[in-house]
Structure formats: structure tokens, C-alpha cells
Amino acid sequence: MKSLSELEAIRQKTLERIALRKEDRDDGVRIVIGMATCGIAAGARPVMAAFMDEIDRRHLRNVTVTQTGCIGMCRLEPMVDVIAADGSKVTYVKVNPEKARMIVADHIVNGHPVTEYTIGNYADQA
Amino acid sequence: MEYYRSHVLVCGGTGCTSSGSATLLKLLDEKLAEYGLEKEVKPIRTGCFGLCEAGPVVIVYPEGTFYSRVTPRDIDEIVSEHLLKGRVVKRLLHHAKQAETAVDLSLDEMPFYKHQTRVALRNCGVISPENIDEYLAFDGYKALEKCLLHMTPQEVTATVIASGLRGRGGGGFPTGIKWQLASKSESPVKYIICNADEGDPGAFMDRSVLEGDPHSVLEAMTIAGYAIGAHEGYIYVRAEYPIAVKRLEIAIEQAKGYGLLGENILESGFSFDIHIRLGAGAFVCGEETALMVSIEGRRGEPHPKPPFPAVKGLFDMPSNINNVETLANIPPIINKGPEWFRSMGTEKSPGTKVFALGGKINNTGLVEVPMGTPLRTVIYDIGGGIPGGKQFKAVQTGGPSGGCIPAELLDVPIEYDSLTAIGSMMGSGGMIVMDEDNCMVDIARFFLDFTVDESCGKCTPCRIGTKRMLEILDRIVSGKGEEGDIEKLEKLAETIKATALCGLGQTAPNPVLSTLRFFRHEYEAHIRDKKCPAHHCRALLEYVIGPDCRGCTACMKACPVGAITGEPKVVHHINPDKCIRCGACQTKCRFGAISRQ
Known part of the structure; x- marks a missing residue:
């Protein structure tokens, strides 16, 4: 026998897990990871795993993780786009699992893009 | 890790299961493990998506990519390309042509789904039917909670009455009034019955709800039990x-x-239990009085009403019996209110209705549309029209109890009363589309053959009357029709309608009456000219070789009875006395020289 509050807890917990199937879902933030051969070779898989783990640990809803193909700047892989609900996009380059966790914490949760890892910053240095 | 970045939904309805979706799931599990994705991507077996024509169907979320006709060979590509690298497998997308422009065509943009409003099917193909948590997450059992803890049984019944919901099994009786009648019967024991004895040829609405969203039916039955004071279903x-x-x-x-079922549900003090009874597949057991005696373990035969089930039903106790689809509408009505329900459909028929589209139509499958939608929208916009560039002739609604609707009435809105007015009926939701090649006399014969088979034999009009009608129709399609046959059919039909004991018999002549009404000339052509205008009835058919014949002798070799004679490079000839009208020659002819006349 489940109490009302237990049922509500199950609802919320399951909703977190299946929110990406809701037709009227509010997409919120999309994390797009370059997952072509170049991306995978540069280590995009552990990066994706780190994103997912961090999202799960923080119970973030309305964050979807998807992949994309090669966009041509293979030397900067693993590349990650963080696209906000309003469509504005920040591109991170040479991401590793530690950077991924920081991007979730600073950018997605607190709204401050991690400028030192963005493509603009990298281009300035080069 | 409980968070999955992607969910792969594989249809586990009967249609897709029979075309191999269980194998796909097994392979998917294996491949995900092989590529090390089992902790990122979750495969889920759901209920029917509705587009059975395109089965087996696989949908990948969050993108909502719709893959159709997926075979075991395709799974590796879906996993290695789409799930691993994020590249949609375009060749497997439904409507491959449209996919060239759109990056990936998702569910909501497909014409098949765009015109639909899914209420009864809201969870079908969205949740895993074998996981109560997913049902809960999509507002499941919230309606039950609201009823048991915040509403009186009278308020629940009043809400259902206010919604205007009518029985979706075909009768169209207001559901709330039915509940009210049963609640007024004084008795310590009452029953709720769910009629899931779906028997119309080609209809599978209830099956899909049960397969895709079983909890919605359980929740609604418990609510109904609370409303009428029953503790068993x-x-x-x-x-x-x-x-x-x-x-x-x-x-x-x-x-x-x-x-959520059993003793003292949600500590409200209300108890309710549900049992399953399997029917052996007799069509008459979908009739409520026959259904109830079948549950009691007796022979499934109907008996006259009154007494109505609300007064004296199962085990002689007051009972309320609702169809699966009707019940599936209850939880959203309670959750969102009767005004929301009335905002869909028409004044007299609010809400939506599920139809099983079949026959000569491109998108065979299950659709749910608001009441009042014109038939044309269902057949052309959702159903995708008639295959092979053929001409639409009629649509049959209501199964063996319904009738045919011809092309000129395609703009009639779908609702209980308008369909009855044109001699058909809503029925449970079977919709069989017919094209120019269908003979309407033969269609009527097919449905009558079904009712003759399924008549329980208790009352004379149904047992003997339908049999006599079938004999006349058999005679007409085999070219032995006589003047006066049509009048005999009409007289028999009227008599059976007026005197049969139950719904099965009373509606059995409908297919004949409605085809007579709209396609009387086809009957007359069969009887007077001994011709079948649709070139369908074998006995009235002649295969003829035309001048396009090159004399290639292919048809001669194909003919199993040696009815074709001729020399090479000379036009051949078919001997009509020897010909058995098998059509083998027509299939073999590469020049289209053989026609049916």
C-alpha cells in the first residue's frame, strides 16, 4: 500500500525519467555533442557519460542530451553545443569529463557560461 | 544511472508483434550492449501507435524520429548510426520522400497524426503498459484520488453526466445516466462490468487500449464502482x-x-476488486445480456430487456456495463472537467472517437478524431486515400450492424445521430473502405454470412430469417437472382429488424438495407443483366483477351484448365465454358490485354 505522498513521489521521479517522451514538453536546454568518428576518437563518449551522470545526480529535468555529426572542426573535438530554450547557443571545444561537469554546474544550473572553454576564447588564444 | 538520454519505443501491439517487434526488442538489447549504450539508451515496449500499416514501428526520443517497417537487419544501423552517432537513418523514416526536405520527420508533423486528437489513446504508444510508474507519471490514478478523497459518488456521476459522454461500444447511450440508474438500485452487491468483447470484423480499438494503457481501464472501473456503490468488477x-x-x-x-485496487483504496474506506473473464469469441457475447450470462458460466444467449442490467444484471444484481473505450475517457474527464470534454466534438456527441481504418486505404491503422470530423478528413487526410489510384466507392461503418456510406455523403460529420440518419451507425468504430473493385452485393453477403455464423439461434427471426436472406444473396451473386428477390430481401429485413430478440438480430439486415439504399442498381444489374458492375463476382465474370494480345502464349501456359487457345503471335481466345475465372492469365499477361467484363 502506497500513501498519497509516496504516489506523488513516484509520479515526480518517473516523470523525470520519461519527460523526454512528453509531447508538450518544455525542451529547455539541449546539450548537443559532436559524435562523428572524429568526436568519438577524441573522447566524446566519456564526455557524454559525464553530462548524463551530472544531469541525473542533480535531477535536472528539461535537459536533453543529443548527438550530432561532424561539423568540420575536427581538431577542436570533442565539441559540445549548449542551446538554451531561447535558441541562443554556446559552443565549447576540447571538452573532457571534468569540463563537462563544470559546464553543467556553472552554465546550465547557474546560467554562467564557462567562457574559458568556449570556441571564441580558444580562437582568441590561437 | 537512471537518467537515459534517449528512449527507443518499440510498438508491442498485436499488429507489430505479429510482424516481429519482439525480435526487434531482443536484438536492440543485444546491440545496445554491444556498443556499450545500455546505460544511455532505454528500449521500451509500448502499446499500439496506430499506424499499423507501417509496422513494426520504432520511435526514438527525444527527437521523436519515426521509423517504419523496421526489420531485424535495420537494428544494427539504427544503433550504430542514430543512437551512437546521432545520424538519423533516413531510409527507414516513414514517408521517405518528405524526409528529404525535413531533417527528420517527427511524430506530430506527420499527416496521419496531425489531424488526430488522442484522448482514449492518450497513453498508447507513449508509456510502457507494463509499468504502473509510467502511467502514474502521466497523471495516472489522479482521477481516482480526486474521486475517492474529494468527491461524493453523486458528484462523480454528475460530472460524467455533464460531460455528455456516450457509450463508445456503439449504442451511444449517455454513460452518466447509466451510472445514475445503477446507483439508484438498492442492493448490497452491485457489479461493474467492462465489455472488452470486441467482435466486429476488422475492429481493434479496445484491444489497443487494453494493450497500450490497461491501467486507465482499471482506474475508470474503480471510479465507476465508487459512483454506483459496487465493490467488484x-x-x-x-x-x-x-x-x-x-x-x-x-x-x-x-x-x-x-x-490502488483491493481493500481500503488510498485509505478512503472504499474497496474494489477486479476479475478477468475470458470469452471464447462468440460475437453475441458482446451483447450485454448475453455477456453477463456468459460470465456466470452459462451459455451466452441474450434475453429481453427490461429488466435492464442496472436493475437486474450479473448474478441477478444491479450492474453497470461499459465498453473499454468509454472507460478510457473517464479519467481525463474527471481530471480536466466536463467543460474540457465538451470543448471537443459536437453538441450532441462530445469528445472523440477511435476508429480502426481498414480495407482499401493507404494508412491502415487506428485513429482518434473529434466527433463531427467529416468522413473525408478521416479517409483522405489521415488515411492517405485509396491505394493504386483507384476510385473511392463507399465506407462501411458499424461492422455487421452498420451500413455503407457512398462517396456523395463523404462530407457528413461523424457523430451518432448523423450516421444513423443516413442508414449506417457509429458502431464500435470499425471503418472499412471500399474502392471501385468492391461489389456491394458481395459486401452485404459477407456481413450477412458473418451474422448467420454468429447468430446464437435463440430467436427465430435471427436464426432462420438471416439464413434465408443469405440464401437469396448467394443466389444473386452466383447469377441466379430472380425478379422479386430485392422485394423479398426488403420484407425479410423489416421483419427481422422488428422482431429479433437482441441487437445482433435487430441490426443484422442493416448492411443489406443500406447497400440497397445507395447501390440498388448493382443488385438490379446482378439480377436482370447477370452482370457484376464491379467485375468482382466470379459467376458473372468473363475474362476476355483484347487486341493488345501479342500472342506470346504466356497466358496459355498459366491457365490451369487449358481454356485458352491460340497460335504464337496470333491473338488468343478464352473459352468461357472451360474458364474457371481464376485470373491467373490476367496476372501473367505483360501487355494488359486481358480484361474482366
Whole structure:
């Protein structure tokens, strides 16, 4: 026998897990990871795993993780786009699992893009 | 890790299961493990998506990519390309042509889904039917909570009355009024019955709800029990629906585990239990009085009403019996209110209706549209029209109890009263589309053949009357029709309608009456000219070789009875006395020289 509050807890917990199937879902933030051969070779898989783990640990809803193909700047892989609900996009380059966790914490949760890892910053240095 | 970045939904309805979706799931599991994605991507077996034509169907979320006709060979590509690298497998997308422009065509943009409003099917193909948590997450059992803890039984009934919901099994009786009648019967024991004895040829609306969203039916039955004061419910489902039965059993078990079924539900003091009874597949057992005696373990035969089930039903106790689709509408009505329900459909028929589209139509499958939608929208916009560039002739609604609707009435809105007015009926939701090649006399004969088979034999008009009608129709399609046959059919039909005991007999002549009304000339052509205008009836058919014949002798070799004579490079000839009208020659001819006349 489940109490009302237990049922509500199950609802919320399951909703977190299946929110990406809701037709009227509010997409919120999309994390797009370059997952072509170049991306995978540069280590995009552990990066994706780190994103997912961090999202799960923080119970973030309305964050979807998807992949994309090669966009041509293979030397900067693993590349990650963080696209906000309003469509504005920040591109991170040479991401590793530690950077991924920081991007979730600073950018997605607190709204401050991690400028030192963005493509603009990298281009300035080069 | 409980967070999955992607969910792969594989249809586990009867249609897709029979075209191999179970193998796909198994392969998917293997491949995900092989590529190390098992912790990122979750495969889920759901209920029917509705587009059975395109099965087996696989949908990948969050993108909502719709893959159709997926074979075991395709799984590796879906996993290695789409799931691993994020590249949609374009060749597997439904409507490959449109996919060239759109990056990936998702579910909501497809014409098949765009015109639909899914209420009864809201969870079908969205949740895993074998997981109560997913049902809960999509507002499941919230309506039950609201009823048991915040509403009186009278308020629940009043809400259903206010919604204007009418019986979706075909009768169209207001559901709330039915509940009210049963609640007024004084008795310590009452029953709720769910009629899942879906028997119309080609209809599978209820099966899909049971397979895709079994908890919605359980929740609604419990609410109905609370409203009328019943503590026990029966689901009468046919044994031919093994997947539905299995998922119901799982659902009942899970609901009991969560205390949403059984003793003292949600500590409200209200108790309710549900049993499953399997029907052996007799069509007449979908008639409520026959259904109830079948549950009691007796021979499934109807008896006259009154007494109505609300007064004296199952085991002689007051009972309320609702169809699966009707029940599936109850939880959203309670949750969102009667005004929301009335905002869809028409004044007299609010809400939506599920139809099983079949026959000569491109998108065979299950659709749910608001009442009042014109037939044309369902057949052309959702159904995708008639295959092979053929001409639409008629649509049959209401199964063996309904009638045919011809092309000139395609703009009639779909609702209970308008369909009855044109001599058909809503029925449970079977919709069989016919093109120029269908002979309407033969269609009427087919449905009558069905009712003759399924007549229980208790009352004379149905047992003998329908048999006599079938004999006349058999005579007409075999070219032995006589003047006066049409009048005899009409007289028999009127007599059976007026005197048969139950709904099965009373509506059995409808297919004949409605085809007579709209296609009388076809009957007359069969009887007077001994011709079948649709070139369908074998006995009235002649295969003729035309001047396009090159004399290639292919048809001669194909003919199993040696009816074709001729020399090479000379036009051949078919001997009509020897010809058995098998059509083998026409299939073999590469020049289209052989026609049916």
C-alpha cells in the first residue's frame, strides 16, 4: 500500500525519467555533442557519460542530451553545443569529463557560461 | 544511472508483434550492449501507435524520429548510426520522400497524426503498459484520488453526466445516466462490468487500449464502482487477445501492490476488486445480456430487456456495463472537467472517437478524431486515400450492424445521430473502405454470412430469417437472382429488424438495407443483366483477351484448365465454358490485354 505522498513521489521521479517522451514538453536546454568518428576518437563518449551522470545526480529535468555529426572542426573535438530554450547557443571545444561537469554546474544550473572553454576564447588564444 | 538520454519505443501491439517487434526488442538489447549504450539508451515496449500499416514501428526520443517497417537487419544501423552517432537513418523514416526536405520527420508533423486528437489513446504508444510508474507519471490514478478523497459518488456521476459522454461500444447511450440508474438500485452487491468483447470484423480499438494503457481501464472501473456503490468488477475480454489479457493481469497485480485496487483504496474506506473473464469469441457475447450470462458460466444467449442490467444484471444484481473505450475517457474527464470534454466534438456527441481504418486505404491503422470530423478528413487526410489510384466507392461503418456510406455523403460529420440518419451507425468504430473493385452485393453477403455464423439461434427471426436472406444473396451473386428477390430481401429485413430478440438480430439486415439504399442498381444489374458492375463476382465474370494480345502464349501456359487457345503471335481466345475465372492469365499477361467484363 502506497500513501498519497509516496504516489506523488513516484509520479515526480518517473516523470523525470520519461519527460523526454512528453509531447508538450518544455525542451529547455539541449546539450548537443559532436559524435562523428572524429568526436568519438577524441573522447566524446566519456564526455557524454559525464553530462548524463551530472544531469541525473542533480535531477535536472528539461535537459536533453543529443548527438550530432561532424561539423568540420575536427581538431577542436570533442565539441559540445549548449542551446538554451531561447535558441541562443554556446559552443565549447576540447571538452573532457571534468569540463563537462563544470559546464553543467556553472552554465546550465547557474546560467554562467564557462567562457574559458568556449570556441571564441580558444580562437582568441590561437 | 537512471537518467537515459534517449528512449527507443518499440510498438508491442498485436499488429507489430505479429510482424516481429519482439525480435526487434531482443536484438536492440543485444546491440545496445554491444556498443556499450545500455546505460544511455532505454528500449521500451509500448502499446499500439496506430499506424499499423507501417509496422513494426520504432520511435526514438527525444527527437521523436519515426521509423517504419523496421526489420531485424535495420537494428544494427539504427544503433550504430542514430543512437551512437546521432545520424538519423533516413531510409527507414516513414514517408521517405518528405524526409528529404525535413531533417527528420517527427511524430506530430506527420499527416496521419496531425489531424488526430488522442484522448482514449492518450497513453498508447507513449508509456510502457507494463509499468504502473509510467502511467502514474502521466497523471495516472489522479482521477481516482480526486474521486475517492474529494468527491461524493453523486458528484462523480454528475460530472460524467455533464460531460455528455456516450457509450463508445456503439449504442451511444449517455454513460452518466447509466451510472445514475445503477446507483439508484438498492442492493448490497452491485457489479461493474467492462465489455472488452470486441467482435466486429476488422475492429481493434479496445484491444489497443487494453494493450497500450490497461491501467486507465482499471482506474475508470474503480471510479465507476465508487459512483454506483459496487465493490467488484469484471472485465470480459476475448481469449483471442492474449497480449491484452497478459497486460491486464500485470496491471491488476501492480495496482494491488500500490493499494490502488483491493481493500481500503488510498485509505478512503472504499474497496474494489477486479476479475478477468475470458470469452471464447462468440460475437453475441458482446451483447450485454448475453455477456453477463456468459460470465456466470452459462451459455451466452441474450434475453429481453427490461429488466435492464442496472436493475437486474450479473448474478441477478444491479450492474453497470461499459465498453473499454468509454472507460478510457473517464479519467481525463474527471481530471480536466466536463467543460474540457465538451470543448471537443459536437453538441450532441462530445469528445472523440477511435476508429480502426481498414480495407482499401493507404494508412491502415487506428485513429482518434473529434466527433463531427467529416468522413473525408478521416479517409483522405489521415488515411492517405485509396491505394493504386483507384476510385473511392463507399465506407462501411458499424461492422455487421452498420451500413455503407457512398462517396456523395463523404462530407457528413461523424457523430451518432448523423450516421444513423443516413442508414449506417457509429458502431464500435470499425471503418472499412471500399474502392471501385468492391461489389456491394458481395459486401452485404459477407456481413450477412458473418451474422448467420454468429447468430446464437435463440430467436427465430435471427436464426432462420438471416439464413434465408443469405440464401437469396448467394443466389444473386452466383447469377441466379430472380425478379422479386430485392422485394423479398426488403420484407425479410423489416421483419427481422422488428422482431429479433437482441441487437445482433435487430441490426443484422442493416448492411443489406443500406447497400440497397445507395447501390440498388448493382443488385438490379446482378439480377436482370447477370452482370457484376464491379467485375468482382466470379459467376458473372468473363475474362476476355483484347487486341493488345501479342500472342506470346504466356497466358496459355498459366491457365490451369487449358481454356485458352491460340497460335504464337496470333491473338488468343478464352473459352468461357472451360474458364474457371481464376485470373491467373490476367496476372501473367505483360501487355494488359486481358480484361474482366
